[in-house]
Amino acid sequence: xxxxxxxxxxxxxxxxxxxxxxxxxxxxxxxxxxxxxxxxxxxxxxxxxxxxxxxxxxxxxxxxxxxxxxxxxxxxxxxxxxxxxxxxxxxxxxxxxxxxxxxxxxxxxxxxxxxxxxxxxxxxxxxxxxxxxxxxxxxxxxxxxxxxxxxxxxxxxxxxxxxxxxxxxxxxxxxxxxxxxxxxxxxxxxxxxxxxxxxxxxxxxxxxxxxxxxxxxxxxxxxxxxxxxxxxxxxxxxxxxxxxxxxxxxxxxxxxxxxxxxxxxxxxxxxxxxxxxxxxxxxxxxxxxxxxxxxxxxxxxxxxxxxxxxxxxxxxxxxxxxxxxxxxxxxxxxxxxxxxxxxx
Numbered sequence: 001x002x003x004x005x006x007x008x009x010x011x012x013x014x015x016x017x018x019x020x021x022x023x024x025x026x027x028x029x030x031x032x033x034x035x036x037x038x039x040x041x042x043x044x045x046x047x048x049x050x051x052x053x054x055x056x057x058x059x060x061x062x063x064x065x066x067x068x069x070x071x072x073x074x075x076x077x078x079x080x081x082x083x084x085x086x087x088x089x090x091x092x093x094x095x096x097x098x099x100x101x102x103x104x105x106x107x108x109x110x111x112x113x114x115x116x117x118x119x120x121x122x123x124x125x126x127x128x129x130x131x132x133x134x135x136x137x138x139x140x141x142x143x144x145x146x147x148x149x150x151x152x153x154x155x156x157x158x159x160x161x162x163x164x165x166x167x168x169x170x171x172x173x174x175x176x177x178x179x180x181x182x183x184x185x186x187x188x189x190x191x192x193x194x195x196x197x198x199x200x201x202x203x204x205x206x207x208x209x210x211x212x213x214x215x216x217x218x219x220x221x222x223x224x225x226x227x228x229x230x231x232x233x234x235x236x237x238x239x240x241x242x243x244x245x246x247x248x249x250x251x252x253x254x255x256x257x258x259x260x261x262x263x264x265x266x267x268x269x270x271x272x273x274x275x276x277x278x279x280x281x282x283x284x285x286x287x288x289x290x291x292x293x294x295x296x297x298x299x300x301x302x303x304x305x306x307x308x309x310x311x312x313x314x315x316x317x318x319x320x321x322x323x324x325x326x327x328x329x330x331x332x333x334x335x336x337x338x339x340x341x342x343x344x
Contacts, residue, residue, distance in 0.1 A: 140191035254296030
């Protein structure tokens with residue numbers, strides 16, 4: 001006979017809520033609603049008229065359970081404003097979950113969601129709006145995260161089938177011209193990717209941004225959630241010194257034993273502490289029962305940020321001031337984009 005799972009305290013502290021779920025949507029733990037077309041395996045989809053529904057009391061106990069734990073604990077430990085960076089965001093489900101969890105605790109949230117697949121990136125804005133979140137309060141970026149800024153070829157397409165698109169070795173199209181690069185960067189800032197050509201399946205050029213550059217405006221980032229289909233080790237390695245001084249926690253989906261081993265070495269060498277480390281392609285016993293892992297899971301916390309806050313090196317009020325400056329920067333960028341469009 002199966003034993004009931006004793007859920008983690010952070011899960012048990014999430015309040016239940018009731019909300020109206022539109023037809024074709026489903027509601028999940030934490031209160032987010034999502035179109036079923038984006039999640040083909042979804043259950044509990046509303047058919048017919050809208051329905052008032054309660055949120056599920058707990059998340060599924062699967063490989064994403066530890067992602068929930070990292071998210072919820074990061075929100076609980078946030079000071080002032082919860083700041084999260086989601087890399088390989090898909091339609092931004094973890095960013096939305098984080099923003100809703102912060103709201104439930106009476107916190108402001110600022111999420112940076114980066115996604116390179118054009119259709120998925122276009123869904124980001126809708127997902128925030130569907131969940132009563134203002135996209136302009138966050139950064140929804142179309143692009144790939146890389147070791148440096150520029151442009152990279154990216155395998156796109158099959159957006160409604162899977163979320164495993166990845167950086168390619170080469171693109172079929174030539175490297176974009178100066179004019180094309182300017183337009184692509186403008187679209188990246190606005191989170192407005194071009195529509196893929198009908199029937200196009202080859203790699204396309206997408207803007208790339210480095211993780212270190214993304215982190216510049218923030219004195220402290222409470223959580224980085226990264227799932228970038230095999231690029232996680234070079235991306236995190238290139239930004240490790242910035243992570244050491246500005247990031248409290250990292251949750252990584254790993255894609256292969258070599259990558260998992262490399263991340264383990266990287267974070268250990270830099271004094272981070274491991275919370276969870278499970279191999280991919282395995283069934284592993286966890287404190288919550290046996291779980292089948294497709295991707296590997298690692299989560300790491302950085303004691304240096306806590307030490308900085310104890311010393312007064314990071315002041316919550318300063319975080320909020322930085323966020324105001326960031327919002328002003330985003331507004332200025334949007335004005336520049338509008339001016340560029342007017343030139344055409």
